[in-house]
Amino acid sequence: MVTTALPYANGPVHIGHLAGVYVPADIYTRYLRLKGEDVIMIGGSDEHGVPITLKAKAEGVSPQDVVDRYHNIIKKSFEDFGISFDIYSRTSSAIHHQTASDFFRTLYDKGVFIEKTSEQYYDQEAHQFLADRYITGTCPHCKNEHAYGDQCEACGTSLNATDLINPRSAISGSTPVMRETKHWYLPLDKYEDFLRQWILEGHKEWKPNVYGQCKSWLDMGLQPRAVSRDLDWGVPVPVEGAEGKVLYVWFDAPIGYISNTKELLPDTWEKYWKDEETKMVHFIGKDNIVFHCIVFPTMLKAEGSYILPENVPANEFLNLEGDKISTSRNWAVWLHEYLEEFPGKQDVLRYVLTANAPETKDNDFTWKDFQARNNNELVAILGNFVNRAMVLTRKYFAGKVPVCGTMTEYDTQTLEDFKNIKKELESFIETYRFRDALKEAMNLARIGNKYLADTEPWKLAKTDMNRVGSILNLSLQIAANLAIAFEPFLPFSAGKLRKMLSMPQCDWNRLGDTDILPEGLQLGQAELLFEKIEDAVVEAQIQKLLDTKKANELKNYTPQPAKANISFEDFTRMDIRVGQVLEAERVPKTTKLMKLKIDTGIDRRTVVSGIAEHFTPEEVVGRQVSILVNLEPRKIKGIESQGMILMAENADGKLVFVQPSAEVKNGSQVR
């Protein structure tokens, strides 16, 4: 049984999700199916939790509306992309609510949970407890007045809601009060010995990143974790006196794997979850390691009747054009958009994401690389070889598989080269090394190209047609092998290829054979498997990325609220002058600081300013600027700064000098 991390239904799916989870899981599953194994692939949307309720609130719609929207987009795009789920369901379904509820109740009845009462902020007007995100207030560190209960976005410090000065409810705006609330905790610490044994002793074969992270968690010591929250969106806690409480989203989400299996196989689902013979594999990203290796197994163990995962092949992250993928910054290639803009090119993306998969460390996706891999590998190596074999066969044998005569020594030598491809592919795939597996499959096409180049059937056609027949027969058999080898990776193209080769079945066990296509078989219509991608196309994608990013930044820009009024007195105390930059140099070992020598008209002084990311020293020398001259001097990086240059900051973070619109004398006052 293969499970894939449940994508969170507050946005569409992007290439990072695909590369990390869904493409590898799909390759693995398709491979097992081809081998005739009894395998199911389980997926679904994760639809509970605070961020969805916040999004719903911001848009003025219900949480259900939000999850409906994204669930449908995600589901559709997975289908179109060829991720072959046996079921893709969702955690807002009735069957999931029932399953999660029962699961909790079972643990509850067994006395697994610890009940603890703690004090939490409560909104008396809205009559509900407030999650950390729902509380705003003044940050105790930087005095930012718009800090959240879990984090201050101005200074980046993570906070407890109780740290905030002047806390306010984000729902009603009222001042919340502390009130007692009861929650249930899963005592992970009690399972530490079991986990230690199971993972550290029993699963040394797990990927180093997974094993390492588990080890570090176990070494730090585990704490009980709350499994419930005060919220009205989610699976209600099925216990008396738990009104207004739901299961915490990390508790309910992995149970989604079980619910979805139930939905798929109402009668036989237990075979997959409770039979020791079943191998369960969780495909996830690195952010999910702890939940799938520590928390969920503990839940399953505590319940008692479930099996534990056999492996958790977590991938690292994929970056995009050198930058982290980010939903909120819109720095992503969205799957549903890709499918629209590159119709019929699912396999190109599948190929690129696999060839460059973040299996051992974070990797970078670039459109240039996408183009290069398509043009130089898919088109030039794979597509071209198939096309050569097809065209030659059509030309000399009217598109029928020719008779294979006696093999030359060279033929058998070529065969040797790909005899063991099956074994190698299997060993790579079964150890989750899909990048290497794909490379191996590609090598088969290279062997084909080399074979044609070395035997030169187009020359022999003038003298020895029998020999040409043997060569093409073997070439076509290689093509047939390609159709099988690529089936898990590039299902669309492999299907197309099989159609061209009149190969109705795809039987993995025939991989490596050289009699897959019978002699005399009439081949289908030849068509190109892949087509070149022009420069303009990828340039447009890069431009689009930059544009949407910019647009998004501007859209998200909200002017800071006005500060409290000050008196005229206060204003006149500030002495702002027009000055001129005489010298400028970067401050060593800093990224943003520049040291400036300013002629203020009154004197010449040194000012340190954080503009080095936006201007070079040459650009600023000679410029007139506005400068606050009577600011208390301050040492920055050991340099005394005597004043402040006034800058305007644009929505995209770019700085602009505030300077007079016409030249004035240095020292002129700004009032």
Added chain:
RNA sequence: GGCGAGAUAGCUCAGCUGGUUAGAGCGCAUGAUUCAUAAUCAUGAGGUCGAGGGUUCAAGUCCCUCUCUCGCUACCA
């Protein structure tokens, strides 16, 4: 300055528990070739494995120090 990750051919990266002349793909150069979506095939160019030190019979691979790069965070008066 703090925390985390990293530094291997022009580029993107492999190199597991230390062991023969350090690898792949792409790019580049030269040659071959024309069946093929100017695609293919061959050959090659020599990277002091960031620097220095240490452990060892033996280190890209282990230890220490330093430098640099990339994230996040200070510094933006």
